[in-house]
Amino acid sequence: MTQDAELFDVVVVGGGPSGATAAHDLAQLGRNVLLLDRAGRIKPCGGAIPPRLIRDFDIPDHLLVARINCARMVSPSDQQVDMPIDGGFVGMVDRAEFDEWLRCRAAEAGARRRTGLFKRFDRDDRGTTIVTYEERAADGEMVERFVRTRALIGADGALSAVAKQCLPGADRLPYVFAYHEIVRAPAAQSFDGARCDVYYRGTVSPDFYGWVFPHGDTVSVGTGSAHKGFSLRGSVAELRQASGLGEVDTIRREGAPIPLRPLPRWDDGHSVLLAGDAAGVVAPASGEGIYYAMIGGRLAAQSIDMFLETGNARALRTARKRFMKMHGMVFRILGIMQWYWYSNDRRRERFVSICRDRDVQKLTWDAYMNKELVRAKPIAHVRIFFKNLGHMAGLAWARLHPS
Incomplete structure (x- = not known):
């Protein structure tokens, strides 16, 4: 046959x-x-695509449900750091x-x-x-x-x-299990549809992060974790309340493993x-x-x-x-970052603090938008290297001299 x-x-x-x-x-x-x-x-997904993808794969404008010009990093203590995108945007797709x-x-x-x-x-x-x-x-x-x-x-x-x-x-292969809820976007005056919020908190995820990503008329609210006993649904419910999306309509719920x-x-x-x-x-x-x-x-x-x-x-x-x-x-490099900075809330707090640095912001966005390590500014790389050493040394000092 x-x-x-x-x-x-x-x-x-x-x-x-x-x-x-x-x-x-x-x-x-x-x-x-x-x-x-x-x-x-x-697939449960925040739906972010960089300009490099749009350019290389000829993605038409009508598929972009939102254009993001800023990411807000939120620490365990609710420290909020905005990382604006100068002269560009991140596309969002459904x-x-x-x-x-x-x-x-x-x-x-x-x-x-x-x-x-x-x-x-x-x-x-x-x-x-x-x-x-x-x-x-x-x-x-x-x-x-x-x-x-x-x-x-x-x-x-x-x-x-x-x-x-x-x-x-x-x-x-080890994986994170991701879960998100697609919800109705609230009125424009109470919600910034051009900003992604990223939450670095152990209560949101013990080993990953949570996100609130605008999709035009809808919003993706999600998180992920490799810890099987962690409540992803409970975490997303907390995220929705924290971001003012607790009472809006839920359109669909999705979950899947991410390698x-x-x-x-x-x-x-x-x-x-x-x-x-x-x-x-x-x-x-x-x-x-x-x-x-x-x-x-x-x-x-x-x-x-x-x-x-x-x-x-x-x-x-x-x-x-x-x-x-x-x-x-x-x-x-990203694997080392996840292993080190996502391991506990003290480190997450410092990680978000680092994101205030303009050198870090510029090189992060350049690398993300173009999908390659940026080599054009070696002095900026050196500055970031020593700033990271300073943060890590501060962590070591705090461990050796607890208050």
Whole structure:
């Protein structure tokens, strides 16, 4: 039966930003692509996208539901530090609309779309990959379907079913579980729709942060934690009260795991490659994932195209190599920041204090907006280095000389 199944160059499992981007790019390259996505999936996400993403992936203005010009950092003691964005903005998108637009763009480029749930993949005696998935038939029953493919991209999120099958141990990657509530935005006079609020408090999250991100007519209020006993719903309820959103209407609630670091390997050495959250490409400390998912999807498409052209499975390795060359240092630095500054409220308090510094603000926004470490101002880097040393020395002194 499977011998008669349709044959594709590539099957992409997962229609989020990474999978949709990979499907779009491969279809543009003339590849025969199937984009398989399960129904009703909306990832909990603050929805922030930097100008670099808007520019590199040709995102139209109508998808931006808000333009943020300031971030407010809130400490455990309610110290509030504004970090204005000079001469730029951070775009905000609604993931339901944004992801569907990306899937439609992939289809317009030539990718075939199907709604179904990936179950497994196997290989026949010629090495062709057989993908098994379930889709809902006209009578409402779930029916098993099969397609054949020369290559498979697993872009099906954290705890990826594709990754679990092709890379032993991939499902044991550490992750934060994120939860948010989309609520109705209050009247303009009582709410700043151009400012993101970020809460660094142990009561909001013992190891991450909480957010209040405007989305035009709605607001995303969320948090995350790797501590299984921590009440995310209780934390979001507290955030809503603190930000004056306790009484507004709740539109929907969503939760999902977010990986904490990239997997050490993204391919199986045969014909399967991971991308996006499935590969673990979410930035530590910030939890930012949309840009890294999309660039990961683009690199996956390029590697798969090379593999299809040459038949050499070593081409699959280039996606991770290129990604880590571009962003590995940023991920390492952010990982150290999360480990150090998010460990207790005393450190969170000092972290927010550091954010008052104009050098810190300028370099933070430059790096975020352009998605690369800023090397143009070495003197500013030196100043920040010594300021960080001062803060850390202050912490050490406080530990050795408690009041």
